[in-house]
Amino acid sequence: MALNLIMLGAPGAGKGTQAVRLARARRIPHVSTGAILREEVAADTAIGRIAREQMARGDLVDDGVMLGIVEERLSRPDAREGFVLDGFPRTVAQAEALDGFMVGRPPLIVVDIAAPEEELIRRLASRRICGACGRDATPLDGARGRAATRCSRCGGPIVQRTDDDVEVVRERLKVYQRQTAPLVEYYQDRPTFRAIDGMPAPEQVAAAIVRAVDDVQQQRAANSGDRP
Numbered sequence: 221m222a223l224n225l226i227m228l229g230a231p232g233a234g235k236g237t238q239a240v241r242l243a244r245a246r247r248i249p250h251v252s253t254g255a256i257l258r259e260e261v262a263a264d265t266a267i268g269r270i271a272r273e274q275m276a277r278g279d280l281v282d283d284g285v286m287l288g289i290v291e292e293r294l295s296r297p298d299a300r301e302g303f304v305l306d307g308f309p310r311t312v313a314q315a316e317a318l319d320g321f322m323v324g325r326p327p328l329i330v331v332d333i334a335a336p337e338e339e340l341i342r343r344l345a346s347r348r349i350c351g352a353c354g355r356d357a358t359p360l361d362g363a364r365g366r367a368a369t370r371c372s373r374c375g376g377p378i379v380q381r382t383d384d385d386v387e388v389v390r391e392r393l394k395v396y397q398r399q400t401a402p403l404v405e406y407y408q409d410r411p412t413f414r415a416i417d418g419m420p421a422p423e424q425v426a427a428a429i430v431r432a433v434d435d436v437q438q439q440r441a442a443n444s445g446d447r448p
């Protein structure tokens with residue numbers, strides 16, 4: 221059964237990791253709008269130039285540009301069996317536009333990974349990256365003992381992200397809350413919405429997401445008389 225999924229979650233909740241993981245398990249594309257924007261900017265495409273101008277003015281990239289990117293990506297053949305959307309929608313206006321685009325496709329399943337603010341701050345403030353190539357060097361599970369001091373890709377030094385000190389992190393979380401609370405309200409009454417506890421280890425969160433998705437798809441199959 222095709223799986224059209226939106227992954228919501230605050231910075232630090234593990235949304236990106238879980239999105240990659242689920243997409244790989246289901247063999248469907250992981251559609252990260254942040255990654256697409258970075259590629260468009262790097263390749264200096266028409267969209268990339270518009271996005272760069274808007275970001276240079278300190279604005280968010282506008283809904284029209286974002287929806288254009290998402291529509292184009294979800295129209296490709298590899299997304300026919302589904303997708304995991306990561307970083308989109310960010311606003312209710314984007315969510316409404318996405319619903320319009322989804323007419324005639326299996327309904328969106330919305331997974332919201334939640335964790336208390338103090339836990340998000342703790343995770344974000346302990347985030348480390350490679351100072352040379354920028355690779356993420358954080359083992360979130362903490363079970364692997366001492367953190368590496370050298371990058372596994374390029375051998376560069378592992379440093380703390382400069383934008384991850386506690387005050388900056390608090391502000392990012394506030395912005396996220398302001399933008400996303402209305403989005404959760406927009407989706408939460410749907411039978412395809414599931415809230416997931418982001419506190420356990422990543423493996424357990426991943427298992428909870430799989431159970432939630434199976435549950436939604438079984439209910440849909442039961443309601444439509446199909447087999448899952």
Ligand SMILES: [Zn+2]
Binds near residue numbers: 351352354355375376
């Ligand atoms: Zn590196």
